[in-house]
Amino acid sequence: MKTPNLTLLLQIAGVLHLGLMCAGALMPRVVNMRTHLAALPPFIRQLFWVYYSFIGLCLVSFGVITVTFADTLAAGGNLARALCAFFAVFWTIRLIAGTFIFDMRPYLTNFPRRLGYHAINIVFVYLPVIYAWVAWKGGKG
Numbered sequence: 001m002k003t004p005n006l007t008l009l010l011q012i013a014g015v016l017h018l019g020l021m022c023a024g025a026l027m028p029r030v031v032n033m034r035t036h037l038a039a040l041p042p043f044i045r046q047l048f049w050v051y052y053s054f055i056g057l058c059l060v061s062f063g064v065i066t067v068t069f070a071d072t073l074a075a076g077g078n079l080a081r082a083l084c085a086f087f088a089v090f091w092t093i094r095l096i097a098g099t100f101i102f103d104m105r106p107y108l109t110n111f112p113r114r115l116g117y118h119a120i121n122i123v124f125v126y127l128p129v130i131y132a133w134v135a136w137k138g139g140k141g
Contacts, residue, residue: 006074006134010066013130016123017063023120024056031107062087076139084138088131095124 028034037045065083066073073080098121108114 004074006138007070009130010070010073010134013127014063014066014068014070016126017059017066020120020123021056021059021063023116024059030113062090073134074138076134076137081135081138084131084135088128088135091124091128091131095128098124 037048040048066087069080073084104117108117
């Protein structure tokens with residue numbers, strides 16, 4: 001695949017990261033997270049919110065890096081390919097966790113939630129595929 005095509009696919013991936021941030025921002029309300037966390041000891045509750053914030057920071061960073069440096073990533077230098085390989089592994093592990101660990105059925109109570117869930121799963125498939133493709137093919141073609 002030619003570099004301009006890879007660049008466009010990466011730019012789409014970058015924007016999708018920011019879309020995941022929107023979904024992540026809705027999630028605490030949808031799953032009534034504050035109520036569930038209230039029963040936990042303060043340290044565990046704080047630890048959860050710190051982890052949740054760091055995941056958000058990672059998503060924003062992955063998205064901004066991908067959009068800003070899409071052409072550099074597509075060009076396929078060693079660092080670009082390593083970063084794309086890391087992103088591919090990251091999103092593959094997230095896809096596996098989402099498929100085999102998380103049970104979202106209790107929260108998919110209406111059509112918009114089910115639609116959003118399926119849309120997010122499409123993103124979770126798109127991201128590792130694109131990053132793996134760029135890590136493998138970047139700069140070739």
